[in-house]
Amino acid sequence: MNRQSSNNELLPILLNGDRNRGLEVVNRLLEEGKDVITIYEGVIKPAMYEVGELWEEGKISVASEHLASAIVETLLGHLYYRIIKNSGTNKMVVVVTSVEDEVHQIGAKMVSDMFEIHGWTSHFLGANTPIDELLDFVTKVNPTIIGLSMSIDLHTRNLEKTILKIRERIPEMPILIGGQGLHEEGKEIMLKHNGVLYLKDLQALEKFLNQAHYEKDRPN
Amino acid sequence: MNIIKSDRNKIEQLIAFSTGMMSGGDGKELIEKHKEALNGITPYDMLYLEEYQMQMGITVPEIKRDINKILNVLYEYLKAYDWERPEEGTFLYYLMLENRAFEFRLNTMKKILKAYKGRELDELGSLKAELLPHLESFAGFEPHYVKKENILFPYLEKHWKEYKPLRVMWSLHDDLRRMIKELIGLAKSEQSEWMTLNRAIGNYYFGAFGMIQKEEIIVYPIAAGTIPKEDWAEMHRQSFEYPFPFIDRPTQPAEESGSDTNIDIHYSNRLEIELNGPVSDQFLQRATMIFDSLPLDITYVDENDKVRYFNRAKDRFFPRSPAVIGRDVRNCHPPESLHVVEEIVNKFRSGERDEAEFWITLRGKFIHIRYFAVRSEKGKYKGVLEVSQDVTEIRKLQGQRRLLDWE
Numbered sequence: 001m002n003r004q005s006s007n008n009e010l011l012p013i014l015l016n017g018d019r020n021r022g023l024e025v026v027n028r029l030l031e032e033g034k035d036v037i038t039i040y041e042g043v044i045k046p047a048m049y050e051v052g053e054l055w056e057e058g059k060i061s062v063a064s065e066h067l068a069s070a071i072v073e074t075l076l077g078h079l080y081y082r083i084i085k086n087s088g089t090n091k092m093v094v095v096v097t098s099v100e101d102e103v104h105q106i107g108a109k110m111v112s113d114m115f116e117i118h119g120w121t122s123h124f125l126g127a128n129t130p131i132d133e134l135l136d137f138v139t140k141v142n143p144t145i146i147g148l149s150m151s152i153d154l155h156t157r158n159l160e161k162t163i164l165k166i167r168e169r170i171p172e173m174p175i176l177i178g179g180q181g182l183h184e185e186g187k188e189i190m191l192k193h194n195g196v197l198y199l200k201d202l203q204a205l206e207k208f209l210n211q212a213h214y215e216k217d218r219p220n
Numbered sequence: 221m222n223i224i225k226s227d228r229n230k231i232e233q234l235i236a237f238s239t240g241m242m243s244g245g246d247g248k249e250l251i252e253k254h255k256e257a258l259n260g261i262t263p264y265d266m267l268y269l270e271e272y273q274m275q276m277g278i279t280v281p282e283i284k285r286d287i288n289k290i291l292n293v294l295y296e297y298l299k300a301y302d303w304e305r306p307e308e309g310t311f312l313y314y315l316m317l318e319n320r321a322f323e324f325r326l327n328t329m330k331k332i333l334k335a336y337k338g339r340e341l342d343e344l345g346s347l348k349a350e351l352l353p354h355l356e357s358f359a360g361f362e363p364h365y366v367k368k369e370n371i372l373f374p375y376l377e378k379h380w381k382e383y384k385p386l387r388v389m390w391s392l393h394d395d396l397r398r399m400i401k402e403l404i405g406l407a408k409s410e411q412s413e414w415m416t417l418n419r420a421i422g423n424y425y426f427g428a429f430g431m432i433q434k435e436e437i438i439v440y441p442i443a444a445g446t447i448p449k450e451d452w453a454e455m456h457r458q459s460f461e462y463p464f465p466f467i468d469r470p471t472q473p474a475e476e477s478g479s480d481t482n483i484d485i486h487y488s489n490r491l492e493i494e495l496n497g498p499v500s501d502q503f504l505q506r507a508t509m510i511f512d513s514l515p516l517d518i519t520y521v522d523e524n525d526k527v528r529y530f531n532r533a534k535d536r537f538f539p540r541s542p543a544v545i546g547r548d549v550r551n552c553h554p555p556e557s558l559h560v561v562e563e564i565v566n567k568f569r570s571g572e573r574d575e576a577e578f579w580i581t582l583r584g585k586f587i588h589i590r591y592f593a594v595r596s597e598k599g600k601y602k603g604v605l606e607v608s609q610d611v612t613e614i615r616k617l618q619g620q621r622r623l624l625d626w627e
Contacts, residue, residue, distance in 0.1 A: 090350060091350060092331075092332060142334075144331040145328060145331070172327045174325075174327040174328045174331065176324075190320050190321075191313070191317055194320065195323050196320065197320065197321055197324035204468060211354060
């Protein structure tokens, strides 16, 4: 991605650490009638991807990356109270977490919010949840689905280990996987394990949550 | 044509094993007795087994009745069969990915059912309301079965000598179609009882999971081992005629290059009607455009009962793929309706009849389906033309409209 020509208005705000301007942008988008997927998928996610790339290339410091993440988490928190009104209106429960050793949690939080918007009860466990702790929690709340997020592809082994451990404990548990770290291998992992669904982005999650028939994808 | 090899002695033992299972024998005892044959059993053996069963006069409904039971016992043996898994970008890869996504949805609904455990009778209304969107989404898996029937099966018929067991699979597709329709009806009905709904869900799940199992431990491994590479590419290309249920639509492979005046491969595949004298590309293109512009689904089967042509009408309600060209018409239908196809073809051929018609409702549309005998000027039988039309709006017409009205 060419950041010189990036037109993501949130990116410079995050890089400058300007929390208030970030809130202004989000509020304006809501007032313009933008839905949550558009804000998450079209504005926040690409901005954070760019922040991640800048950090990987050594163009920004760890501190700047952390600052940007902290601002985004504030924005998500702010959005949460403005948009989520249906949480817990159906009987479905999801546990969403990042895999063990994965320190990024913003993608998982967005996924958790999407479930809540659709009336699910969501237990968001955040980043780097140890596998055994996750299993204990899952056994306790017995969710309808477990969502596992992975931002860095180095954690593929942990993801697969988690899937297998969940399978051992609760054989039929539906496991949703996603995140930037799975763009290459998501489908392969899905094919390898029964009852695992890889969703590449929030639009795909939205389709799933709407129980879309995918008939619309049919070409004329 | 590939000759699928299998050990005759092993097959005989398998027949004895399956006959024992079908007549209610003890599974454990039968496994012990035939364990030598069961160890190292391959998907090819299963295909032979079913082929022999059919040759022995065991009917499709009889095979269907016990196939899941037998496969459940043999699952562990068959699962161990080593075969080359399809790579991303291939027809089979996406069929398998669709299965994973379907399993995920099936398991998700199962969890919802568990959440209601013990309270089903008290909260039946809300349970039905919660299940309904899931059941409706399961009906959206239909294109997966259509792709098998219209793309995979025709290729398998070309490469497998023992393709008759595919009829059992097609019949099982139809069972699943009927079951999900009934289930949706039960979930929508205020009168339906929990016991009936629960039983119907159980049967559907048994069938749906059983189908995935049959695909992945028998049909796909044999298909991967018998269909040549060049055919897989064409199958993948044809699959873009259909949706990819529950997964993201893959990137479509680029069309082979060619100028505008060249006949598209679809056209050449579909227009195999014998014509006297040379036919220009332009003529074929025009004819194709004309037939494709008709508000009718047209399929032509020649005097040798082979599918020779179908048009590509907008919003075709009976899907067809180029793979069906050259296919025997008997293989284009599930076994339950085979006798009807044969009766029409035979009576047209003998000259006893010239037309047959049916009308059905399909996804809320009223469809009129007609069959016409095609004869030469001298009255010689030249095949059957199937013409299907959505007459929903036509049936509502009343009075007259004699002036143009585009409003």
